[in-house]
Amino acid sequence: MSLLELKNISKIYGELKALDNVNIKVEKGEWVAIMGPSGSGKSTMMNIIGCMDKPSLGEVLLDGVDISKESSKKLTEIRRDKIGLIFQQFHMVNYLTAVENVMVSQYYHSMPDEEEALEALGRVGLRERAKHLPSQLSGGEQQRVCVARALINAPELILADEPTGNLDEDNENIVLDLFRQLHREGTTLIVVTHDPEVAEIINENFQE
Amino acid sequence: MKFRKLPFRNLTKKPGRTAMLTVLVMILSFAMFAGAATIFSLRNGMKSLEARLGADVIVVPVSAKSKVNLDEMLLQGTVGYFYMDSDVLEKVREIDGVEKASAQTFLATLRADCCSIPVQVIGIDPDTDFTVQPWIAQSYGKPLETYDLIVGSKVGTEIGSTLRIYQQDCQVVGRLDSTGTGMDTAVYTTMDTMHLLLEAAQGLGHDLKITGDPDEVISAVYIKVKDDSSAVSVNNYINVHIRKVESVQTKNMLTTVSDGMAGASSAMTILIGGIWVLTFLLIIAAFCMILRERRLEFAVLRMLGASRRMLSGMIFTETAAICVLGSVLGILLACAVVFPFGGLIEEKLGLPFLQPGAGMCILLAAGTFLGVLLTGTVASMWTANRLSHVDASKILREGN
Numbered sequence: 001m002s003l004l005e006l007k008n009i010s011k012i013y014g015e016l017k018a019l020d021n022v023n024i025k026v027e028k029g030e031w032v033a034i035m036g037p038s039g040s041g042k043s044t045m046m047n048i049i050g051c052m053d054k055p056s057l058g059e060v061l062l063d064g065v066d067i068s069k070e071s072s073k074k075l076t077e078i079r080r081d082k083i084g085l086i087f088q089q090f091h092m093v094n095y096l097t098a099v100e101n102v103m104v105s106q107y108y109h110s111m112p113d114e115e116e117a118l119e120a121l122g123r124v125g126l127r128e129r130a131k132h133l134p135s136q137l138s139g140g141e142q143q144r145v146c147v148a149r150a151l152i153n154a155p156e157l158i159l160a161d162e163p164t165g166n167l168d169e170d171n172e173n174i175v176l177d178l179f180r181q182l183h184r185e186g187t188t189l190i191v192v193t194h195d196p197e198v199a200e201i202i203n204e205n206f207q208e
Numbered sequence: 209m210k211f212r213k214l215p216f217r218n219l220t221k222k223p224g225r226t227a228m229l230t231v232l233v234m235i236l237s238f239a240m241f242a243g244a245a246t247i248f249s250l251r252n253g254m255k256s257l258e259a260r261l262g263a264d265v266i267v268v269p270v271s272a273k274s275k276v277n278l279d280e281m282l283l284q285g286t287v288g289y290f291y292m293d294s295d296v297l298e299k300v301r302e303i304d305g306v307e308k309a310s311a312q313t314f315l316a317t318l319r320a321d322c323c324s325i326p327v328q329v330i331g332i333d334p335d336t337d338f339t340v341q342p343w344i345a346q347s348y349g350k351p352l353e354t355y356d357l358i359v360g361s362k363v364g365t366e367i368g369s370t371l372r373i374y375q376q377d378c379q380v381v382g383r384l385d386s387t388g389t390g391m392d393t394a395v396y397t398t399m400d401t402m403h404l405l406l407e408a409a410q411g412l413g414h415d416l417k418i419t420g421d422p423d424e425v426i427s428a429v430y431i432k433v434k435d436d437s438s439a440v441s442v443n444n445y446i447n448v449h450i451r452k453v454e455s456v457q458t459k460n461m462l463t464t465v466s467d468g469m470a471g472a473s474s475a476m477t478i479l480i481g482g483i484w485v486l487t488f489l490l491i492i493a494a495f496c497m498i499l500r501e502r503r504l505e506f507a508v509l510r511m512l513g514a515s516r517r518m519l520s521g522m523i524f525t526e527t528a529a530i531c532v533l534g535s536v537l538g539i540l541l542a543c544a545v546v547f548p549f550g551g552l553i554e555e556k557l558g559l560p561f562l563q564p565g566a567g568m569c570i571l572l573a574a575g576t577f578l579g580v581l582l583t584g585t586v587a588s589m590w591t592a593n594r595l596s597h598v599d600a601s602k603i604l605r606e607g608n
Binding site: 047092093105 | 218221504507509512514518600605
């Protein structure tokens with residue numbers, strides 16, 4: 001059974017069809033890139049997969065369950081329990097330290113555990129920066145904290161929207177290496193990107 | 209970090225914003241508590257004045273009105289003196305409709321070597337007095353001896369101490385409870401002691417404008433009219449039939465005070481209402497600004513799995529924390545302004561001012577606290593609703 005399946009998905013805003021009859025199937029453990037130019041509906045699709053929006057038509061099957069008609073409250077629960085989200089602009093809570101940003105995700109999921117959060121930061125090479133505020137971290141470091149935050153609740157699916165879009169080459173490589181490592185460990189990843197090089201890396205890993 | 213404390217973390221990390229909101233709430237709390245305490249004090253003062261004045265008609269020498277403002281003397285304790293023959297008392301007692309009549313004699317001390325403090329000394333006849341004696345009996349259960357004094361609540365001297373009045377050493381034996389009227393700043397003694405003090409003052413060369421024997425003068429006659437008689441008739445009779453005196457109905461005096469009090473209360477109520485509306489609008493405006501500033505933060509929390517209810521709860525907790533802090537500070541500030549400066553407020557308003565007791569103050573504080581909390585909660589409700597319905601995905605995508 002696929003982890004995620006979009007069946008005949010359309011998203012319509014008045015006259016505009018942001019998505020038109022899209023079909024996708026993502027198996028468990030796959031690393032998939034969704035590519036396309038600006039305005040092609042990538043973010044709309046990500047919002048639907050990430051349970052932040054509902055399709056106008058079609059079915060979204062997550063673990064075999066159709067979530068396309070679920071209430072906003074139920075979608076929040078699904079997002080919290082099954083999906084880890086990463087954004088281009090990092091989006092850390094600016095008055096919390098790195099470790100606290102990771103723990104917030106634990107708090108809304110189950111129970112904060114500082115040691116576990118520190119371990120997650122250790123995985124992205126930032127354990128020693130745990131007590132720093134976002135303003136004291138570089139862009140690459142902030143994105144790595146966000147990766148740790150997305151990982152902390154062991155989600156079935158990691159959904160990343162242009163995760164390297166705001167990073168320099170070094171940090172881009174660090175983040176992609178992290179994704180590669182997660183993929184090898186069996187995590188399912190969907191990366192929305194318009195960068196062919198990123199898509200190529202994902203494709204190479206898919207070939208492996 | 210305990211995540212239940214997340215709202216407090218935000219408050220401490222944004223001290224400027226927290227301080228601004230706290231000050232707004234503090235202003236509201238201050239206005240509500242100070243205004244309510246002032247209105248209650250004025251009402252208490254009025255009730256106390258009505259209860260303690262006791263007399264329906266007061267007779268004073270015709271010269272009195274040119275020397276002092278009788279209302280001010282009675283209500284604010286302005287020092288003054290005037291005298292008339294004591295036979296006025298007998299004439300008054302003979303009038304039909306007079307139930308009780310008792311004389312009082314006034315003497316103003318000076319800020320000079322002869323006297324400890326400038327104060328209004330009032331001589332009463334303990335056997336017939338019905339305006340002050342009941343309160344003296346309540347505060348000091350024994351008869352007053354020669355040179356014994358009972359002081360008003362605001363006279364700055366201790367029981368057991370000696371007050372020097374025109375070089376006569378008088379013993380302070382008791383203190384009256386606060387009345388919020390001119391009684392609080394006066395000193396009371398028997399008519400016998402008063403006559404000794406009048407002689408002493410004259411002996412020291414003070415011209416009290418007394419013609420004749422100091423033992424045979426009085427300053428005012430307080431009259432209680434029989435229930436089946438009219439104070440107006442008694443008042444008119446005296447003005448027509450007794451020479452060189454002027455009769456004043458206390459009801460008129462109280463009506464003036466009562467009107468003044470009603471005016472002050474209304475002004476205070478309008479002021480509190482105005483401040484409440486203004487502060488309420490300011491709090492809403494402040495929350496609107498915060499809404500704009502915190503959209504991203506709330507979108508991130510939504511993305512991480514916070515439900516709308518959780519976000520609303522977070523806003524309510526923050527608001528409640530600010531309201532608790534602001535209202536407590538406002539109430540404390542109001543206490544620090546209204547209670548120590550009650551005398552000044554009384555003087556400025558020219559109205560009797562009797563502060564409420566501890567129980568009433570606690571009730572007022574609790575009412576203010578709840579009122580402020582409710583105002584803050586209502587003001588934040590709209591914000592909470594807006595913030596919890598933010599389009600998280602759009603904000604996260606756009607980054608603001």
